[in-house]
Amino acid sequence: GDCLADVAMLRCEPAVFGPVASGPTISRLIDTLAASGEKALQAIRSARSEVRHRAWSLAGKDAPDTGGQVVVDLDGVLVMAHSDKEDAAATWKKTYGHHPLTAFVDHGPGGTGE
Template sequence: MKKRSGLYPRVRVEGGGRGVVSQAGSVLLVETVRKSGLDTAISAALTPWRKPRAVHDPSKILLDVALAVALGGDCLADVGMLRAEPDVFGPVASDPTVSRLLDALAVSGPKALAAIRAARSQARERVWEVAGASSPAADGQVTVYIDGVLVLAHSEKQDATATWKKTFGHHPLMGFVDHGSGGSGEPVVGLLRPGNAGSVRHEVAQFE
């Protein structure tokens, strides 16, 4: 069952239903967006990029692209997997509409990035407050692990080069906040680097 709430339908699972949808696990991601308030925060942040009489909210388009990437997509056209399940993801913009928004945000450059980062920061602050004693900043100190991660590319994308592992792609530098769980933590920052960028030994930074 579904009920429209915010940018995405609200989905409920029932044992006696007949309908089957693919990508059902992505409901967890959609609910994370909703519970964290990221949808409303980024919608407000991207208001300057919403054209009069626009059918699709820029924030919904951007979040749909992020969901597609999380589901394994590697190009803008992969939002089509969301478009195929309107009961789960609601209305999804066409490929040309997605491309036009990304072009508009790219033209704005630092202004658009600042707006998106502010929305993410607002959502993260809300989640950490809800986490209380389980928050990574509960003791007044945040630990960030900095490491390089190879990302493969299948075509001549910007800065994609041969890597030190004899593959082809990028070697971004990533920062992960330690949650004390022993895993890689919460990704909070990334710097895109060419594939031939030097390897980085595991670094730890602490902030108060």
């Protein structure tokens, strides 16, 4: 997620995600991380790298980096939203909204359909 409210989605699947911290606890963590600056960023990058390495090791020949190539497929769609905001500009389709992007990682030519 990209918003603190998105943690509610994690609570919908306790069997998958386990216990999820409360909103105030998460807010305090975000404040602490923000105050830590570069040290926190390095710790997060290191943790992500370790998790990715572990997951891809478990995937073996089905890992996204098999063969030394990783394909990132970017996909986006216009999400319509009404806006009465001052100086709001319409999209190229003459509507209001935003255009989120999603990235899918697959490996090799043609991919695996993952």
